[in-house]
Amino acid sequence: MLRYAAGDLEAFQRLYALHRGGLYRYFLRQTNRAVAEELFQDVWARLIQHRKRYRPDASFKTWLYTLAHNRLVDHWRREGRRAIDQSEPGEAGRDIEFADPDPGPQRRIDLRDCLEQLLQLVTALPDLQRQAFLLRHEAGMTLAQIAEAMNSGAETAKSRLRYAMDRLRSAIAKECLESET
Amino acid sequence: MSEHDDRLAELYKQSSQETPSAQVDRAVLDRARKSVHRKLYAPFGANWLVRGATVGVMVLGVLLVLTLPEQESYLDVPQDVPRPSSVDSDLKEERMEIEEPGIDAAPLKRKQPATQEAPRLDFHELLPGLEVEVPEEKARSRMQQAPLADEPASKSLAAPALPAAEKQAVSHYIQAGSFQNEQRAIDLRNRLTGLGYRASVAAVTLADGAVYYRVRVGPYQQEADAAAARQQLDTLGLETRPLPE
Numbered sequence: 542m543l544r545y546a547a548g549d550l551e552a553f554q555r556l557y558a559l560h561r562g563g564l565y566r567y568f569l570r571q572t573n574r575a576v577a578e579e580l581f582q583d584v585w586a587r588l589i590q591h592r593k594r595y596r597p598d599a600s601f602k603t604w605l606y607t608l609a610h611n612r613l614v615d616h617w618r619r620e621g622r623r624a625i626d627q628s629e630p631g632e633a634g635r636d637i638e639f640a641d642p643d644p645g646p647q648r649r650i651d652l653r654d655c656l657e658q659l660l661q662l663v664t665a666l667p668d669l670q671r672q673a674f675l676l677r678h679e680a681g682m683t684l685a686q687i688a689e690a691m692n693s694g695a696e697t698a699k700s701r702l703r704y705a706m707d708r709l710r711s712a713i714a715k716e717c718l719e720s721e722t
Numbered sequence: 723m724s725e726h727d728d729r730l731a732e733l734y735k736q737s738s739q740e741t742p743s744a745q746v747d748r749a750v751l752d753r754a755r756k757s758v759h760r761k762l763y764a765p766f767g768a769n770w771l772v773r774g775a776t777v778g779v780m781v782l783g784v785l786l787v788l789t790l791p792e793q794e795s796y797l798d799v800p801q802d803v804p805r806p807s808s809v810d811s812d813l814k815e816e817r818m819e820i821e822e823p824g825i826d827a828a829p830l831k832r833k834q835p836a837t838q839e840a841p842r843l844d845f846h847e848l849l850p851g852l853e854v855e856v857p858e859e860k861a862r863s864r865m866q867q868a869p870l871a872d873e874p875a876s877k878s879l880a881a882p883a884l885p886a887a888e889k890q891a892v893s894h895y896i897q898a899g900s901f902q903n904e905q906r907a908i909d910l911r912n913r914l915t916g917l918g919y920r921a922s923v924a925a926v927t928l929a930d931g932a933v934y935y936r937v938r939v940g941p942y943q944q945e946a947d948a949a950a951a952r953q954q955l956d957t958l959g960l961e962t963r964p965l966p967e
Contacts, residue, residue, distance in 0.1 A: 545754075553754045557747075565742040575963075578746050585750040589757045619961050621899050621906060656737035663734065665930045678734050706727050717733060718726050 542601045546592040557585070560605060563679040567609060570663055570675055572616070580616060584608045606680050606690040610672065617668075655717035662709050670705035677702055893941030894948035895965040898955055900936045907935035910960075914939060919951070938965055 544552035564584065568577035587608055595604060663671060669691070676687045688698035710718065898914060898921065901907045907923045914921035914937070921939045928934065939955065942948035948964065955962045 545758075548758050550755055550758045553758075554751065557750060557754070561747065561750075562741045565746075566738050566740055569740055570738075578742065581742060582746060582749055586753055589754050592757070616961075621901060621910070652736075655733055659730070659733050660737050661930045665932060678731055679738065706730065709730055710726050713730070718729050 542592070542595050542604075546595055553589075556601065560602070560680075563681070564605065564609060567606070567675045567679045568613065570660075570679075571613060571668070571671060576616065580609070580612050584612050587612070600686065602680055602682065603686045603689050606676055606682070606686075607692075610690050610692070613672075655714065658713055658717065659709065662712050666705055666708060670701050670708070673698055673701035674705040674709075892945075893943065894945055895938045895940035895942075896948055896952050896955065897963050897965045898937045898939050898960050900934045902932065902934060904935045907937050910937045914955075919955075936965075940965075 542552070542556060545556065565577060565581050568580045571577075572580065584605070588605065595601075663674060666674060672691060673687055676682045676690055680686075680690075682690065684695060684698050684702070687702065688695045691698060691701075693701075899907065899910050901910075904923070904925075911921045911923050919939045920941075921937055924936050924938060926934050926936055939951060940948060942951065952962050952964065
């Protein structure tokens, strides 16, 4: 990033290639395609605009996803809703059960079903849990980095991630968790 | 538990494969390229572009001035056919003949050489070696556009009735907001109604079972009206989008 800030375009291209997929999916899971494309481009535009302000003491990834998190929260605010922080599982909220308790003999759950179901479940997570999950599994961040990008304490980040995983695990069809499926 | 988490992580990795479109990639990389280039080459780069463009526009302008009057004067030259004195009605006549060949095609055939051949010769003399298609097409499009602008009624008569009817049947809506909280949707609707918009709330259930309350404004018969209203709503700070209906 420092090399890009100094005018090295190739350095930017490498950073972009490395992070384009993860960042795009980070937005895609939380919005729709049109909005995701818009926010995705906004974040890169801001990064380009403020490249001189990059501090080498923060990891580039953390910086990128901090911009992304702020942009998303800003988008939600303009849309008239606030990020839903549901820190306790089981509170009233979007509780969705996708798993059909008895799939029946004619319809066995296969891998494709599992993948589809998981994506839907991730989309349906409470906002901040979903963010923590995506920072972990799209951006590959550590808990400390997640906390920094979401501007929260380390403990909060940890519990958000844990609740997200608990939710996914309990809602997804049991067959999907067996490694042989 | 943790092995289940690993399994979930693995499943998620398999399911989550989307990437931004090539168009989006290009937009971002272009922007980055420009940011670097501006810094390095701004002293010449930007200026030369502007100067080049200005020269180009001036050359084009001179060409147009040289060629256009010639075209018009040729359209005005009276032919041996009996024809009305006004150019407009003359052009209209031609157009109708193009649409319905077979009806009195004779005048058209006699006039076409006059409008096409003559300017071509003339243009060659003026600017030898230049491409002739541009002025020729210009003459033709002028011929066809003039009557359309003057006589919209004749156009709608000549056009098939179907597209017009379809256009009327389409209603355009704008989404002014989408909420999970019904009351917020109702509040926004009331605000919009208070401002004189036709607004309503519709509940939609997404694929994941979540219910959203969409506030929509409309219907508008014309797309242009919907677009204008959307701009107004945007100035209110709402994040709108068109809703196909």
